[in-house]
Amino acid sequence: MLKRQPLAFCTVALGDAAKYYATTGTTGEPTPTPRLKQDIIWNAVSVAAHWRSVLRPGARVANLMPSDIVPVGDLIANVCEYLDVSHVRLYPFTTGITDWERVCNTFDTYRPTVLFIAPGVLVQLTRYLKQRDLLHTFAQSVRSIMLLGEVNTQPFRERLARGWQCEVFDASYGSTETGTLAAVGEDQQMRLATATHYFELLLPDGRLVTPAEGLTGRLVVTPLNLYARPLLRLDTGDSVTITAPWQPGQLSPSLLINGRDSDSIMIAGVSLEIRAVEEVVYGTCDATGYVIEIDRQNDSAALILERDVHWDNAQESQLQAQLLERSQQLMGLRWSRVLFVNNLSAINKSGGSQKSWKKTNLRFVGGKQ
Structure with missing residues (x-):
């Protein structure tokens, strides 16, 4: 209903809102999302309470997240302003204003200590700097990298680290419709924002339950501080796993974001999911991107990997064998083939604002999606 009639749920006219946003539309038509000052301030203060341990006094923040029509870039700027932390905005896909050269020039002058960036954009930035032998130079000032906008995995973060x-x-994790639902805090764990939201899990058997350790289901949320468009029990469509017990009055539960249920796809009886695929890819080799080519006629899938800038082609036979074995062990899937290429399309790594995993990391041949 929210997707079909988004403005019917609003309590204010669009002209009375402080900001107007819309979802990216990666899973359907963009959803109009006005916000009042109360919405914006509550969200920023809530997130600042989590991020305060990273955004310490004296930090220099480079915000490489978009601000046009989606709120994430504004959120980061708002948190920095609330915490009185220096920051610069430079989204590298702002045509005519910012590109990779402008990013590098800004880094050279500003010497950021914290980067806010989508995982795919960070991969492109890392490749760009490696190709120019600049990674070591620009990495010297950076103390922390904050990834948001897409699902990412522990092996991926460890390699980037x-x-x-x-x-x-x-x-952090959230949406344009709801605001921020979880964020990393002092203990370096992603935790639900229970001070500003009421959370439930929709289990595969249809039960709606309180989040508890070990449960996996779709996250259902009731934001407590949305004023322009209040929401009650919104099904986010995102699969999450609760990884720590609920402790009332203490820390909120930690969680893993598994991705949208709609992104999961069956191949040869195996459910392909973002987290499982990336555990295999980034936990096995130094590829900087991947595409899965799905053959519907043969019910099979091939894995295509992008070589890193510094790469030993002689290792590829061994890597193929390792990837086949690891995929079989972790997913129960055997790729029809594993290929390596020098470059994948830029949209494959352009960040959560421009992509959905199913649309850009999967390629379908031989039939319908």
């Missing part, structure tokens, strides 16, 4: 020689966090 080695390359940048810094801490890499899964910074």
